[in-house]
Amino acid sequence: MKIQFLGAAGTVTGSKTLIESKGIRILIDCGLFQGNKEMRQHNWEPLPVLPSTIDFVLLTHGHLDHCGWLPLLVKQGFEGKIFCTSPTKAISRLILMDSAKIQEEEAEKANQEHYSKHIPAEPLYTVKQAEEVVPFFRVINVDTVFDLDAEISACYFSAGHILGACSIELTIEGKKLVFSGDIGRDNDDLMYAPEKPKTADYVFLESTYGDKLHPDNDPREELKQHINEAFEKGGNVVIPSFAVERAQAIMYLIWQLKKAGEIPDMPYIIDTPMGIKVIDIFEDNKEWHKLKLEDCREMCAIFSMITEYEDTIAAIYDDQPKVVIAASGMITGGRVLSYLERYIIRPETTVIIVGFQAEGTRGRKLLDGEKEIKMYGKYYPVAAKIVEIEGLSAHGDQDDLLNWLSQLDEKPKTVFLVHGETEALVALRDKIETRYDVNCEIPYQGQIVEIN
The missing domain is CATH 3.60.15.10 (Ribonuclease Z/Hydroxyacylglutathione hydrolase-like)
Incomplete structure (x- = not known):
């Protein structure tokens, strides 16, 4: 063999x-x-x-x-x-x-x-x-x-x-x-x-x-802190996320925080068509996860779910504070790049990294403190606050x-x-x-x- x-x-x-x-x-x-x-x-x-x-x-x-x-x-x-x-x-x-x-x-x-x-x-x-x-x-x-x-x-x-x-x-x-x-x-x-x-x-x-070793920190508390700080600065929170499981895990934590009144009333957006479709797979495969069907539907209700790219553009150019979960998780492609093209140059923006970032990916470069990031052939200065929540892997x-x-x-x-x-x-x-x-x-x- x-x-x-x-x-x-x-x-x-x-x-x-x-x-x-x-x-x-x-x-x-x-x-x-x-x-x-x-x-x-x-x-x-x-x-x-x-x-x-x-x-x-x-x-x-x-x-x-x-x-x-x-x-x-x-x-x-x-x-x-x-x-x-x-x-x-x-x-x-x-x-x-x-x-x-x-x-x-x-x-x-x-x-x-x-x-x-x-x-x-x-x-x-x-x-x-x-x-x-x-x-x-x-x-x-x-x-x-x-x-x-x-x-x-x-x-x-x-x-x-x-x-x-x-x-x-x-x-x-x-x-x-x-x-x-x-x-x-x-x-x-x-x-x-x-x-x-x-x-x-x-x-x-x-x-x-x-x-x-994953830290003993409470990811929910860290998420709450970063969202509230960005809101107070009038900035946007961009969370690059894998569309499968990670996006749903972040949605779950945001739903918990919102239900407890610990984060502000503002738009919470999930902009990954695939991530939205994965929610249906969650509903169809209840035996594979802990989330109850009624909780899944209540969680989804607090989010604006974007599937059409025209709505992505509208969300990007709406400058009011918001939280956006968008693919891809390592910032290698996908709609998150469109958000970062506009927001990464702004110091009031917070980018939250929530998963493993492979060598050479934009996500790893941001965590390593790169001052410029290349997207679609152009370089953008990194003025946004880059943070990592390790406990969400x-x-x-x-x-x-x-x-x-x-x-x-x-x-x-x-x-x-x-x-x-x-x-x-x-x-x-x-x-x-x-x-x-x-x-x-x-x-x-x-x-x-x-x-x-």
């Missing part, structure tokens, strides 16, 4: 792990690389194996860095099956359509304004190509073993994190390989705690926060990741650490080796590991 790390090796994006056994090829996740130009360039490169030779894709969840390369996989010849949970199918479809639409719009804008060196600039994939992925999805139930082949079976179990997110137990050549996917937090406001694996010969563990921290391994009945032969940056990977490796006395390895991009 061969395992090849085609993404999320030494970085947090582009998740792809290829397993080859007795002529069968299985891809765990099929995500986009995000971040700086060098990282994004990987998205244009072919896989080291022909997509037509891959038999199955097993998705852990529907975030772009785990499903966003599927249109290219299909375009380049994949004809197999894509297994996932029902919420993951719904979310992946939204994510892929949104990603394709943004890429088409940005290519068109680059061609109109001539800021791309590519003539013409082209999208990585189109909306039509994203739509062509959907027929390949096959929905499976959690905690149910299903066969991929006469000698290969798989089972999904809940990982928390977002709706539909799961870890995967793959039984192949008599060995159990467990892929964590992205692991949620044990004390999340909306999502249930992740389930822990009981047996594994080999573990492939995400390491996003492998070197960090949907990823487990170092303690959560260590605890996730705590119920294994026997030590695995190896734990492979993926989906993390160097410092996080090294710190988590040291902690795992110390606590569990188990072999722990950090694979590099493209590395092939043989399992006998």
Whole structure:
């Protein structure tokens, strides 16, 4: 059996792990690389194996860095099956359509304004190509073993994190390989705690926060403080947010604050069409989260929900204080850029960062104190107040990741650490080796590991 790390090796994006056994090829996740130009360039490169030779894709969840390369996989010849949970199918479809639409719009804008060196600039994939992925999805139930082949079976179990997110137990050549996917937090406001694996010969563990502990701060109190301060200055609050789970978690906290009378009466806007559609998925999948249906509807009632871009423009040019939640979470694209083009140059503006920011993204640059930010080929001076609320991440921290391994009945032969940056990977490796006395390895991009 061969395992090849085609993404999320030494970085947090582009998740792809290829397993080859007795002529069968299985891809765990099929995500986009995000971040700086060098990282994004990987998205244009072919896989080291022909997509037509891959038999199955097993998705852990529907975030772009785990499903966003599927249109290219299909375009380049994949004809197999894509297994996932029902919420993951719904979310992946939204994510892929949104990603394709943004890429088409940005290519068109680059061609109109001539800021791309590519003539013409082209999208990585189109909306039509994203739509062509959907027929390949096959929905499976959690905690149910299903066969991929006469000698290969798989089972999904809940990982928390977002709706539909799961870890995967793959039984192949008599060995159990467990892929964590992205692991949620044990004390999340909306999502249930992740389930822990009981047996594994080999573990492939995400390491996003492998070197960090989430603070004991109260995100609700921090959010209240920043909103009230911006209102008193007559400024706007812009919250770049991932459309899935994070946007809904922030909506939940704002609703709680508003209901308690702790933040002012002013417009509260959610401007992410995909995030709005995800609310419907929340309502359709009540068993996956803690939010009651009536609470979900009451929460939504306090927000102005923008879907049309004309309404986005109207909101941007309405200078009264407001709070806007807009995608994307790492400020790599989407409608949040339109708000920041107008507001980031104003000192009365507050930009609240609420999730992990990969290297090279605008979000990371803002957190690192960049004085200028480039959007659509132009540089904008950063005069806005940039703050971070760390307690809102949907990823487990170092303690959560260590605890996730705590119920294994026997030590695995190896734990492979993926989906993390160097410092996080090294710190988590040291902690795992110390606590569990188990072999722990950090694979590099493209590395092939043989399992006998």
